[in-house]
Amino acid sequence: MLRTHTCGELNIKNVGQKVKLCGWVHSIRDHGNLKFIDLRDRYGVTQIVCSPMEVNEEVWEKLKEIKNEYVISLEGIVVKRPEETVNKKISTGEIEVKLVSFEILNYCKSLPFDVGSNEKISETLRLKYRYLDMRRESFQRNLIKRSDFVFAVREFLKDNNFVEIETPILTKSTPEGARDFIVPSRLNPGKFYALPQSPQLFKQILMIGGFDRYYQIAKCFRDEDLRADRQPEFTQIDIEMSFIDENDIISLVENLLKYSIEKTFEIKVDIPFRRIKYEEAIDKYGTDTPDLRMNVEFMDLTEIFKKSGVMILKEIIDKGGKIKGFFVKDGEKISLKDIEEYNDFVKNSGGNGIGWIKFKGEEIQSPFKKYLKEDILNDIRELPYYSPKGILFFLGGEKEWVTITLKNLIDKMKNKLIEENKFSFVWIVDFPLFEYNEEEQRIQSVHHPFTSPREEDIELLDKEPLKVKARAYDIVLNGIEIGGGSIRINKRNLQEKIFKIIGLNENIYLQRFGFLLESLEYGAPPHGGIAIGLDRLVMILLGEETIRETIAFPKTQKGVCLLTDAPNEVEEQLLKENRIKIDIQKDL
RNA sequence: GGGGCCGUAGUUCAGCGGUCUAGAAUGCCAGACUGUCGAUCUGGAGGUCGCGGGUUCGAAUCCCGUCGGCCCCGCCA
Numbered sequence: 001m002l003r004t005h006t007c008g009e010l011n012i013k014n015v016g017q018k019v020k021l022c023g024w025v026h027s028i029r030d031h032g033n034l035k036f037i038d039l040r041d042r043y044g045v046t047q048i049v050c051s052p053m054e055v056n057e058e059v060w061e062k063l064k065e066i067k068n069e070y071v072i073s074l075e076g077i078v079v080k081r082p083e084e085t086v087n088k089k090i091s092t093g094e095i096e097v098k099l100v101s102f103e104i105l106n107y108c109k110s111l112p113f114d115v116g117s118n119e120k121i122s123e124t125l126r127l128k129y130r131y132l133d134m135r136r137e138s139f140q141r142n143l144i145k146r147s148d149f150v151f152a153v154r155e156f157l158k159d160n161n162f163v164e165i166e167t168p169i170l171t172k173s174t175p176e177g178a179r180d181f182i183v184p185s186r187l188n189p190g191k192f193y194a195l196p197q198s199p200q201l202f203k204q205i206l207m208i209g210g211f212d213r214y215y216q217i218a219k220c221f222r223d224e225d226l227r228a229d230r231q232p233e234f235t236q237i238d239i240e241m242s243f244i245d246e247n248d249i250i251s252l253v254e255n256l257l258k259y260s261i262e263k264t265f266e267i268k269v270d271i272p273f274r275r276i277k278y279e280e281a282i283d284k285y286g287t288d289t290p291d292l293r294m295n296v297e298f299m300d301l302t303e304i305f306k307k308s309g310v311m312i313l314k315e316i317i318d319k320g321g322k323i324k325g326f327f328v329k330d331g332e333k334i335s336l337k338d339i340e341e342y343n344d345f346v347k348n349s350g351g352n353g354i355g356w357i358k359f360k361g362e363e364i365q366s367p368f369k370k371y372l373k374e375d376i377l378n379d380i381r382e383l384p385y386y387s388p389k390g391i392l393f394f395l396g397g398e399k400e401w402v403t404i405t406l407k408n409l410i411d412k413m414k415n416k417l418i419e420e421n422k423f424s425f426v427w428i429v430d431f432p433l434f435e436y437n438e439e440e441q442r443i444q445s446v447h448h449p450f451t452s453p454r455e456e457d458i459e460l461l462d463k464e465p466l467k468v469k470a471r472a473y474d475i476v477l478n479g480i481e482i483g484g485g486s487i488r489i490n491k492r493n494l495q496e497k498i499f500k501i502i503g504l505n506e507n508i509y510l511q512r513f514g515f516l517l518e519s520l521e522y523g524a525p526p527h528g529g530i531a532i533g534l535d536r537l538v539m540i541l542l543g544e545e546t547i548r549e550t551i552a553f554p555k556t557q558k559g560v561c562l563l564t565d566a567p568n569e570v571e572e573q574l575l576k577e578n579r580i581k582i583d584i585q586k587d588l
Numbered sequence: 589g590g591g592g593c594c595g596u597a598g599u600u601c602a603g604c605g606g607u608c609u610a611g612a613a614u615g616c617c618a619g620a621c622u623g624u625c626g627a628u629c630u631g632g633a634g635g636u637c638g639c640g641g642g643u644u645c646g647a648a649u650c651c652c653g654u655c656g657g658c659c660c661c662g663c664c665a
Contacts, residue, residue, distance in 0.1 A: 027625075034622040036627085049624090085624075114599065178663085447665065
């Protein structure tokens with residue numbers, strides 16, 4: 001070992017010891033005949049002190065060569081700092097190491113950005129020099145927290161009898177769902193593997209193989225456009241269980257999250273989480289990923305405004321439209337200028353504008369004031385979420401448009417509506433099994449085609465498939481979907497029926513999923529599971545705005561790795577061996 | 589496929605109703621300094637204002653295109 005201690009380890013108890021340290025030169029403070037060097041590794045910073053009185057001339061001369069981010073090893077004596085020079089900001093602040101000798105293990109060029117400061121650096125540079133970015137405290141902390149969190153997850157699952165099993169990365173393309181990344185097969189010219197969008201089918205097969213509790217920290221790949229919370233490759237905590245129902249999975253995940261989050265972060269997790277039905281979520285929040293930190297629910301105000309004399313609203317109602325709205329509890333947070341902005345936003349979304357009533361005790365302020373008689377106001381005051389100094393916002397029009405526009409509106413007001421920054425988990429349940437894809441003119445699965453319908457809805461499959469509910473559940477944290485799962489189909493005939501409903505004919509589904517169908521005939525137990533987006537979850541727990549802050553080597557929005565410059569062109573020979581011809585129109 | 593924002597010393601930014609011979613801070617280089625920890629002080633170097641074209645007597649600044657980064661819609665079973 002080149003070192004006896006790390007740079008975060010020494011304290012007053014080590015005074016007098018001769019130690020060896022290794023690390024990066026964090027900063028040098030040169031006072032002429034007295035130099036301080038902060039030596040850093042991932043455990044902390046230790047101050048090295050040296051003066052020409054204390055070291056031999058050769059060492060003192062060589063010290064002049066050292067610059068920031070040089071890697072050095074050194075030997076020295078731990079000494080107590082003079083009382084008035086103790087640094088309370090660092091764990092090693094009570095001591096310093098008096099230099100005896102040192103060695104430069106490697107030099108460092110002039111840096112593209114300052115590793116020692118917390119200054120915001122453009123992400124382009126951070127990604128190109130990721131190894132320097134990683135030396136910075138904030139990003140280092142993120143990766144360490146992620147590691148700790150994953151460890152806690154494994155610990156919990158191990159304690160609960162789960163077996164961690166790896167599934168293939170080179171697997172079969174199944175065109176349902178996201179676009180696949182494909183890999184040519186040299187041994188099978190013209191054929192391709194696909195990278196897994198998730199280990200879905202393998203984990204079901206594992207259930208059939210008798211591993212009734214499986215998990216994996218699984219890499220998944222989807223060739224779709226990137227977002228702040230979406231990367232082409234990402235990691236899921238993938239779980240599957242046999243002989244269980246929805247409540248077992250939900251309760252397992254609640255306990256898993258409580259254990260792992262409380263162990264890793266200073267965050268309290270209260271379980272069980274609230275459950276909201278899909279339809280209710282859409283109706284009250286305009287989305288199936290509601291952010292319950294905002295204390296806001298949409299209400300149908302059509303009946304109330306029917307009685308008002310406001311012509312615009314009356315016309316909307318007569319045409320079959322709806323009036324929906326919501327209260328902002330603390331109306332003082334919203335200025336007339338803000339309302340102006342919201343009004344413009346609604347107009348840009350295709351509406352006439354936003355209606356509003358600001359309550360000030362008995363008084364009100366509203367563009368519709370003269371049409372709002374006491375009985376209507378009294379009805380409004382009876383509504384849930386009313387507060388004497390709140391504002392009611394409302395909007396009329398076609399029901400779905402109203403809901404979506406209200407949802408977009410509360411997103412704009414988000415920072416005024418979130419009262420405390422907590423972590424708000426919610427389950428969304430009772431999803432429909434299918435939805436209609438207008439573009440492709442066909443029925444498709446809301447989750448995936450292996451999701452089981454509710455027992456009581458099976459008879460609806462033939463006549464009214466869109467009314468069938470799924471045994472599926474999504475988990476949402478602060479308005480972001482962090483996971484989802486379902487009870488799966490474990491009977492061949494039901495699975496075949498679902499394939500047919502989503503428009504796969506027998507030839508196709510046998511070719512794509514024949515192996516699954518066959519396995520279902522060999523004693524497939526009832527089973528189900530869930531997948532939790534690890535990068536996203538950690539992102540939220542860390543308070544980060546992008547998933548890239550939780551991934552060591554992420555890609556840019558164009559899917560490029562700025563560190564390695566992937567993707568790149570490959571050797572002609574490799575293309576030949578894989579029987580691939582490139583067909584790109586080169587611009588001239 | 590579409591919409592928006594951004595691109596100026598190594599870095600973070602200012603300048604953008606045309607005059608800039610492009611500034612600041614920090615970093616870098618040289619020198620001074622025995623208690624600093626964002627050390628301090630003195631001096632210095634450092635820029636094809638992403639790239640290409642246009643308008644203009646004159647463009648970092650206005651216009652068009654292009655490249656790159658970010659955010660969003662579509663897409664993500």
